[in-house]
Amino acid sequence: MLNIDAGTATHPEKESLSDQTGNMWAQNSKSYFYKKAFSDVDFTSSSANENFTKSIDTVEGGLDSAITRKKNWANDEPIKAIRNIYFQDEFITPELRNGFNLLKTSQSFVVKALENIEQGNRKDSDEYIMQFKTSLPELFCCRNISESFGAVINSIHNALSNMKGQPLSKNQIAALHDIINGLLREPAMSFDKAVDYVSEFEEADFEVESVGLQGLLELVEIMNEDEMELVNG
């Protein structure tokens, strides 16, 4: 399997390059990575296509990481665990403390639900999801943490309500796990990022719009149509 270390493609003079030259360096690096991908794939093997797709994925990953390293003068990756930024085990601000603790508890329910569904225990998995659901109203009360926090929790709440009691599939629980993890990593993420997370979550067959709101929007649309008809005679 192809394994490119991003560091091997590092231009020796990258630190002193201007932005424009930096982009050229990035483009050159990209062609370097692709060349390396082609040269490392054995096209004669039976799984050549599969190997090639994997190689391209690895290449893109390697390139992204190389560019990130160039951009970052400290040559460091961002801190992964939010706890490592702060000095105490618990947040001092009550809202942050409650929100974060609830989120961690919720995450553990979702992890257990995922483990159970992987082992074929659908009933147990659904029970953990039910337990997760009970913490949503309280999490919604912590929406002052950030606009994105409120938006993501609201979307999860709507998505689960719109399931109307149907148990979640493995794919859906995995999506739930991802969005909760994203929120745990960056509780005050930008709103655009939150929209990206919600869109990805929606792709796992979830309906994130509120049913009540949908009904209201439909009503407004009907009223508008009626009004237009009256105007047009």
Next chain:
Amino acid sequence: MAREKEKLELLFKDFRLEQITFELRYNHEQYYPAKFQQFWREIQNQLTGQFKPLREQEVTVVNYDNKFEFQVSADRFAIIQFYPDSLLKELSEVSGVFYDAVIKVFEIEEIIRVGLRLIYSKNYENSVSVAEALYKTPYINCPDNLYLIDKGVPLIPTLAIGWRGEEKGITYRLKGNSGSIGLDLPLQMVATGDYPEHIEKVYNQVILDIDIYVHKPILPGQFFSGEWIKQAYDTVKKEGSKFFGVK
């Protein structure tokens, strides 16, 4: 003699917090004057106090309500407060407004370093006392009076110790600060006879300068400035006593 020793001994609780600086550094390579205008508009929408621009070159410096000094440049911002309140409530609040505006206006994707710098001071009668106090810290073992050079002029040491972990760090600097600030009053005032020609403030201080920081990159969505400031300040208060040998 025992009383004298007790007076000279340095204890964290005897220091007074003079100045606090909250600083954030980020990757933002280009300098756009328009962005700075947008930034100050954003701040003035939130904070209603009086702004006095001090200087504007590659860095904008603004005095806010005679309490804070704001410094903003293309790669960092800093908020400086003199004689802050004991819970740092004002700083926490103002930093939140600043942090949100910087992230939004400059479109910051990554914070490189966050730091809180606290400058404490303790006054002494003369520079000999300052030197004696510094030589009594647990880090120096110096025989009595050996720090006095010819004519009794003291040698004032500067101490710096610190710890730097994988993500966070803290540095303590302890130094003496002796000198005076003087000012000649204008003739209009002196001529009345009510005022002296010259006013002067002599100071002999031990300065404790603490820098507590996170040196690994942070995503903007991971950082809550008010919370971080409170936690860093609590840590300084807790660890500060230990620095002077109190367990």
